[in-house]
Amino acid sequence: MKGRYVVSLLSYRILGAVCSIFFAGCSVGAFLAQQYGPISIFGFFVLVGIYLLAAAGPYELTEGRIAQNSLFGQFEIRWQDVREVELGSQGTLVLRGRDKRFIVSPVSAWSGPDKAKAAELLCAKLDRPEIRSYSSASADFKTHRNVRV
Numbered sequence: 759m760k761g762r763y764v765v766s767l768l769s770y771r772i773l774g775a776v777c778s779i780f781f782a783g784c785s786v787g788a789f790l791a792q793q794y795g796p797i798s799i800f801g802f803f804v805l806v807g808i809y810l811l812a813a814a815g816p817y818e819l820t821e822g823r824i825a826q827n828s829l830f831g832q833f834e835i836r837w838q839d840v841r842e843v844e845l846g847s848q849g850t851l852v853l854r855g856r857d858k859r860f861i862v863s864p865v866s867a868w869s870g871p872d873k874a875k876a877a878e879l880l881c882a883k884l885d886r887p888e889i890r891s892y893s894s895a896s897a898d899f900k901t902h903r904n905v906r907v
Contacts, residue, residue, distance in 0.1 A: 760821060763876035765868040767814040774810030777803060817862070819876045824853070824860065824883075825907070832907040835860040837883045842890045846897030853884075859903040 781803040788796045815828030825834035835853055840860075844852035849864030865877045884891075 761875075763819045763872035763879060764816050765819075765870045765873050765876045766816040767863055767867055768869040769867050770810050770814035770863070774807045774814060777807030777810065779807075781807065816870075817868070817876070819879050821879075824862065824880070826860075826902075833860060833902045833905045834907050835905050840884070840889055842892070843884055844894045844897040844900075845891060847893070847895055848898045850898045850900075851880075851884075852894070852897045852900055857903075858905050859900060860905045861900055861902055 781800045785797050785800040785804065788794070788800060812829040815826050815830075818825045818827070821837075823834050823836045825832060827833075835855055835858055839855035839858060840853045841856065842854040844854060846852070846864075849866055851862040851864075853860040853862060862880070865873075865880070868876065
């Protein structure tokens with residue numbers, strides 16, 4: 759399990775692109791049909807798609823840390839800093855350290871040749887007796903905190 763593993767979030771990027779393109783087309787169609795009310799709703803979904811594209815950066819897992827590089831910045835947390843793991847209902851993991859929060863998208867959304875090895879490393883690093891795990895309905899809606907590099 760030694761090494762550096764990189765996994766991407768291809769499904770999130772595809773969903774973001776499809777969402778943005780589809781709802782941008784809907785906005786144009788509504789404008790051409792002079793139906794101005796729905797444009798704001800379609801515009802909201804265009805922004806959601808753009809957010810997915812911007813936030814869906816690859817994860818890099820090593821023996822010392824997990825990191826994510828997205829258009830919002832680079833985020834990382836060292837394994838030794840993780841004290842708690844919050845498990846979301848959709849598979850999201852929230853790695854908590856002292857005044858830190860690192861979000862890991864569900865392993866089912868990962869893609870790339872390193873997916874299996876990266877998942878194995880993640881499980882091995884989080885399977886320590888000093889790390890407390892618990893379920894949370896709100897874990898799927900959280901963002902990184904105090905882990906920007």
